[in-house]
Amino acid sequence: MRNWLRQLDDLLRGRKTTPELLAKGQMELPLRTFVSLAVVLGLVYGFFMGWYAVFSRDPACYVQVLASMIKLPALFLLTLVVTFPSLYVFNALVGCRLSFAETLRLLVGAVVVNVAVAASLATILGFFTLSTTSYAFMILLNVVLLGVSGIVALGFLLHTLRRLAAPPPVIPPTVTSVKAGDEGEPQETNPAQREPGPMDQIPWDVPDQALGQARSIFRIWVVIYALVGAQMGWLLRPFIGCPNLPFTWFRQREGNFFQAVVHQIQQLLGAG
Amino acid sequence: MRAVLGHTDEFLRASGPFAPTPSVRRPTWWLPVMILGFAPIYGGMMGSYQLDSPERILQVIYAAVKMPLLLLVTSLLCLPGFFVLNTVLGLRDDFRDALQAILAGQAGLSVALASLAPLTRFWYCSTLDYRAALLFNAGMLTLAAIAGQVVMFRSYRVLIRRHHYHRVMLYAWLALYAFVGMQMGWVLRPFVGAPHIPVTFFRTEPFSNAYVVIAQLIVGWS
Numbered sequence: 001m002r003n004w005l006r007q008l009d010d011l012l013r014g015r016k017t018t019p020e021l022l023a024k025g026q027m028e029l030p031l032r033t034f035v036s037l038a039v040v041l042g043l044v045y046g047f048f049m050g051w052y053a054v055f056s057r058d059p060a061c062y063v064q065v066l067a068s069m070i071k072l073p074a075l076f077l078l079t080l081v082v083t084f085p086s087l088y089v090f091n092a093l094v095g096c097r098l099s100f101a102e103t104l105r106l107l108v109g110a111v112v113v114n115v116a117v118a119a120s121l122a123t124i125l126g127f128f129t130l131s132t133t134s135y136a137f138m139i140l141l142n143v144v145l146l147g148v149s150g151i152v153a154l155g156f157l158l159h160t161l162r163r164l165a166a167p168p169p170v171i172p173p174t175v176t177s178v179k180a181g182d183e184g185e186p187q188e189t190n191p192a193q194r195e196p197g198p199m200d201q202i203p204w205d206v207p208d209q210a211l212g213q214a215r216s217i218f219r220i221w222v223v224i225y226a227l228v229g230a231q232m233g234w235l236l237r238p239f240i241g242c243p244n245l246p247f248t249w250f251r252q253r254e255g256n257f258f259q260a261v262v263h264q265i266q267q268l269l270g271a272g
Numbered sequence: 273m274r275a276v277l278g279h280t281d282e283f284l285r286a287s288g289p290f291a292p293t294p295s296v297r298r299p300t301w302w303l304p305v306m307i308l309g310f311a312p313i314y315g316g317m318m319g320s321y322q323l324d325s326p327e328r329i330l331q332v333i334y335a336a337v338k339m340p341l342l343l344l345v346t347s348l349l350c351l352p353g354f355f356v357l358n359t360v361l362g363l364r365d366d367f368r369d370a371l372q373a374i375l376a377g378q379a380g381l382s383v384a385l386a387s388l389a390p391l392t393r394f395w396y397c398s399t400l401d402y403r404a405a406l407l408f409n410a411g412m413l414t415l416a417a418i419a420g421q422v423v424m425f426r427s428y429r430v431l432i433r434r435h436h437y438h439r440v441m442l443y444a445w446l447a448l449y450a451f452v453g454m455q456m457g458w459v460l461r462p463f464v465g466a467p468h469i470p471v472t473f474f475r476t477e478p479f480s481n482a483y484v485v486i487a488q489l490i491v492g493w494s
Contacts, residue, residue: 123348130479132479155360
């Protein structure tokens with residue numbers, strides 16, 4: 001347990017993805033530990049997500065809590081399982097030097113960052129669940145919280161890809177990305193003593209071509225993962241559980257996420 | 273007592289142990305003590321809207337208890353997210369200072385509130401209109417929140433100089449705190465205590481969501 005926490009802490013602090021480690025091709029993310037961490041952290045967020053069915057229904061629906069706890073980590077990990085082969089192939093086509101296992105480790109790392117941020121925001125979700133009856137508000141709040149954690153994870157992924165694309169020069173400079181404040185006052189701490197975070201800018205010059213490559217891989221990954229993730233979320237519904245409907249593990253399969261979005265827009269325009 | 277006021281004065285002037293320089297050793301327990309000491313003064317005054325029966329004294333006590341609760345429980349709910357976001361942005365080394373900065377902001381808010389308490393009492397003496405009392409309190413809270421942000425920014429300026437991502441975290445904290453704080457204030461109602469409604473710690477109606485209520489007021493959304 002303590003080892004897991006230390007590993008998670010190292011990942012979040014960027015110790016697992018320092019440019020020096022990445023240049024050596026060492027992605028020290030043991031898959032077993034990090035997949036377990038993704039499951040546990042997903043369970044935490046799912047637990048608070050499922051509370052809504054306990055407080056909004058009479059009698060309380062505890063099975064929905066269990067369902068949400070299982071579905072949330074499943075959403076992230078199943079999407080990764082489905083998309084991983086294509087992500088790897090496009091990654092190799094663009095010319096990234098990540099091996100098969102390293103690509104998987106990096107993506108699992110990004111998923112763990114995503115669920116870790118989501119789990120840390122779950123206290124806020126729990127508080128609102130306790131005091132809210134509106135289903136629409138709970139959906140919006142979950143979308144916002146998962147959206148924020150998703151953006152943080154994307155930032156982590158993009159910065160790691162950039163570091164991979166631009167390995168450090170042979171003698172790395174000691175200056176990190178710490179910038180002087182707007183006032184231009186002298187810095188108090190020696191920037192060399194600061195441990196660089198996972199999202200700090202690379203302190204050395206990076207060729208535009210390398211950055212362009214990292215950006216292309218990132219874009220392809222995000223599009224594929226987001227499209228499959230949206231449909232996976234649609235398949236695994238209900239996550240929160242509409243209070244007017246009886247509990248079901250899965251909703252009846254009706255079209256896909258994208259048809260539903262088009263349908264909603266059509267309805268909105270028709271109604272307007 | 274003189275020591276307490278002396279420390280508070282140093283805190284407001286950002287001098288002595290509260291000077292925003294990293295080398296100064298400051299007593300960490302002092303900031304929560306200031307929140308617990310000063311916030312109830314305003315809370316009590318806020319609850320003294322209508323003191324026409326012995327039962328209404330209870331409202332003073334309830335409001336005095338709820339005011340620091342509002343500040344501290346909101347912080348506790350936002351802290352896990354703030355901690356993880358600080359870590360992911362590579363700011364963990366400064367987390368202790370960031371925590372002190374947000375506590376200083378709330379201590380500043382509490383002191384400002386306590387200083388505004390006589391004004392609120394004066395307003396209650398001048399008018400008995402409940403809506404006017406609510407609006408006046410909202411105004412005083414806004415004023416104190418601005419004072420709190422000034423204090424918080426004073427500490428954060430040093431951090432932003434160390435790393436520009438601290439600016440992102442400052443705004444993230446303000447957004448989280450305001451979002452949760454508003455709902456916390458709504459859940460902890462009543463603070464002023466509407467006339468003709470018996471005094472209770474929480475309203476007897478089930479909990480509701482402040483944002484849904486506002487949306488319903490504006491567009492009739494439910």
